[in-house]
Amino acid sequence: MTAIEEPTRRPSDRRCAILQEVSDALRMANDGATSIEAFLAGTSVSQREVIDEFGSMDDLVIALVENIVAFMLEPLDESPTEATFMRQLVAYGRRVTDEYADLRLKNLYRIAITDTIRDSRMKGEFYRRGPHVVQSELARFFRSAQLAGVRLDLDSRRLAGHFMAYLRVGWDLSGTGPQADGSQPADGVGRRVEGFLKGIRPESNDACTAVHDQR
Structure with a gap:
């Protein structure tokens, strides 16, 4: 007998609304509050609703983190090809940089x-x-790119660690808020991706030409 798979449970409309409202509160607050209860107090959401929908306040925090992670990783959902690799990596870098520049994640x-x-x-x-x-x-994305023919000589786990560290250097150097000219830190992500790839494969010029279309 073929097993019947359980349908994936979709989040309730109220659950989604709570996540959105609390996310907005986290994004706007800059007063150094250190508890989810403090942020919740500035919304229309009650602690009772949080318990009903998520189980606990801690579980609400985890659900918020999962939402951010899902958003950041979305550009990497599709298996990369040699043609899409740069575009996906730059899109991912922009989302990560935007989130780290945002008060919500902080x-x-x-x-x-x-x-x-x-x-x-x-x-x-x-x-x-x-x-x-x-x-x-x-x-996983870097490993898939390697299997698709993208030349990346390092182990995929090391590549992931190096890439995130390289992005952080950019955040530290440029700051996490808007620049003096009003531009956002993410505007330079294409150049940082280019620099990263040049660093790990200095003999190749492929990345140098491909990234210009992604800025």
């Missing part, structure tokens, strides 16, 4: 660090559902 990190003091489980869950997923999926 506030979530602050909440997670504070909650870790109260509950060590939170630290493991936050890392496992957030940074670990990003690193693993980026490594």
Whole structure:
């Protein structure tokens, strides 16, 4: 007998609305609040609703992180080809840079660090559902690109680590807010991707020409 797969459970409309409203509150707040309850107080969402939809306040934080991660990783969903590799990597880099420049992720990190003091489980869950997923999926993308014929000589896990570190250097140098001319940090992602690829395969000029169309 063929097993019948359970249909994927779609999030309720109220759950999505809560995530959106709390995300907006996190994005707008710049007062150094360190608890999800403090951010929730500025919304129309009650703690009772959070418990009903997510199970706990910590689970709301994890769901918010998962939403951000899913958004950042979306450009890597399709298996890369030699023709799409650069476009996908630049699109991913832009999304990651935008999120790290955004108060929403900074506030979530602050909440997670504070909650870790109260509950060590939170630290493991936050890392496992957030940074670990990003690193693993980026490594998978690089491995898929290698199998598709893109010349990347390093191990895919090392490539993922190096690429994220390279992006962070760009954030540190350019700052995480709008520049003096009003441009956003993500505007230079194409150039940073170009520099990264030139660094790992200096004898190749392929990346230099391909990236210009992605800026």
